[in-house]
Amino acid sequence: MKISILGAGSWGTALAIHAARRHQTLLWARDAAQAQSMKDTRRNQRYLPGVTLPVDLDIISGPLAPTLTGTDLVVLAGPMSSLRPLLQEATRLLNAQVPVAWLCKGFEAPGSDPSLQPGGSLPHEVQSQVAPHLLCGALSGPSFAQEVAAGLPTALVAASPHDAVRQALVSAFHVDHLRVYENADIIGVEVGGAVKNVMAIATGLCDGMALGLNARAALITRGLAEITCLGLALGARGDTFMGLSGLGDLVLTATGDLSRNRRVGLALAQGLNLAQAVESLGHVAEGVYSARTVMRRAHKLGVDMPITAAVMQLLEGQITAQGAVSLLMSRQSRSED
Numbered sequence: 191m192k193i194s195i196l197g198a199g200s201w202g203t204a205l206a207i208h209a210a211r212r213h214q215t216l217l218w219a220r221d222a223a224q225a226q227s228m229k230d231t232r233r234n235q236r237y238l239p240g241v242t243l244p245v246d247l248d249i250i251s252g253p254l255a256p257t258l259t260g261t262d263l264v265v266l267a268g269p270m271s272s273l274r275p276l277l278q279e280a281t282r283l284l285n286a287q288v289p290v291a292w293l294c295k296g297f298e299a300p301g302s303d304p305s306l307q308p309g310g311s312l313p314h315e316v317q318s319q320v321a322p323h324l325l326c327g328a329l330s331g332p333s334f335a336q337e338v339a340a341g342l343p344t345a346l347v348a349a350s351p352h353d354a355v356r357q358a359l360v361s362a363f364h365v366d367h368l369r370v371y372e373n374a375d376i377i378g379v380e381v382g383g384a385v386k387n388v389m390a391i392a393t394g395l396c397d398g399m400a401l402g403l404n405a406r407a408a409l410i411t412r413g414l415a416e417i418t419c420l421g422l423a424l425g426a427r428g429d430t431f432m433g434l435s436g437l438g439d440l441v442l443t444a445t446g447d448l449s450r451n452r453r454v455g456l457a458l459a460q461g462l463n464l465a466q467a468v469e470s471l472g473h474v475a476e477g478v479y480s481a482r483t484v485m486r487r488a489h490k491l492g493v494d495m496p497i498t499a500a501v502m503q504l505l506e507g508q509i510t511a512q513g514a515v516s517l518l519m520s521r522q523s524r525s526e527d
Contacts, residue, residue: 192216193362194261196254196276198224200237201293202267204335209362210247217249218257220268225251241339258283263291263358265329270296270476274316281321289358290326291350295383296476297483310483312380312424327355328376329363330383331434332442334449338368345369347435349379371434378430381421385484385498386440387451387477389413392501393444394455395511409497410444415526416495420484423491451477458504459511481505496521 191213195206198219206217219225228234232243243249250257258264264284266276273294280290297310311319317326327350338344348359348370356372364370373379392413396405417440418431430436443449454475457467468478481502488495500514509517 191262191362192260193263193265194218194257195265195267196257197267197272197293198228198234198237198249199267199269200234200335201333201338202265203234203238203241203243204339205265205267205293205329205363206247207241207244207339208341208365208368210244212365213362215247216257216261217247218254219249219251222251225249238335238339241336254279255283258288261288263289263362266290266292266294268294270294270298270313270479273313274298274320277317277321277324277326281324284324286323287325287354289352289355290321290324291329291348291355291359292326293329294476295330295380296387296480297384297487299479299483300486310486312377312384314376314380325352325355326350327352327359328379328383329359329370330379330439331371332438334442334446336448341367343367345371345434345438347371347373347379347433349373349376349435351376373430373433373435375427375430377424378421378426379435381424381426382417382431382436382439384476384480385417385420386413386443387475388481388484388498388501389417389440389477390443390449390451391455391458391475391477391481391505392497392514394449394452394457395459395501395504395514396455397452398456398459399511399515401515406445410440413444413497414440416493416497420488420491420493420495423493424487450475454478464505464507477501478505 193209193213193215195202196218209215228249292313300310331346333344348356350356360370396409450471454467484498485502500517503509504514
């Protein structure tokens, strides 16, 4: 099987390392200098330091056409902001029967085009706009790139309405230490993957302020309720949110020390401003950019998301960390639903 992975960040590189152990794998880097450095050193020092790249992993840059020629599966491993241009290239270069999957989690920032989703688009919505004839899906679930690269046990979700895409992802990546489960509910999988980043910022804030384990448990539980409500309003299945891409991804991102979004919350609790918190990471934390977009979609659908609203106000400097806690704790009592 020939697999083409577009994007040499931490997650794209980790998945390429995993795939190259069993398949012919090409890893495409946008930055030619980065690609050359990875070839020379067999390391991705910027995104995955200390991890050796397999000798059989081909690393290339430049035009996409050579990377996609004769491929059996394309994986788009860039951030949410790169999905639209990569799909536009893929639709120009690929046979429509070649499965395509993305790794990004989040909502696309709203653009100026009034024909696009006014509240920001999920990945499958972007695909429906620019590459509707392609067979596409998402590879998601609770996973840190460093652990996948190290071969530690991980479970992922292959989400797509197309059986051919789900089967291609299983064939490409499912082995004894990396299990890939199929799910046709791509809306639910994508909502879980996007909104958990916002909840992880909230949980990092909670832990950074030493509010206790009771508060953390309550925050994660109510966060899952918010995610589920938004997902159902968008057409997802409820049971998806009790699976890997819902509860599983939320728990990992909200509590794991490798979580960039959690670390943003921790930094804000320590008194750093948002710019300082983001700079301290050195990588993208999707929750920072997703909070306002999530709120726009929720408002349009009439979905109440108080935790997301508090995180958005905190990130935009409208309230302090203590103010965010007070805002949530002062809400009127209601039924748990």
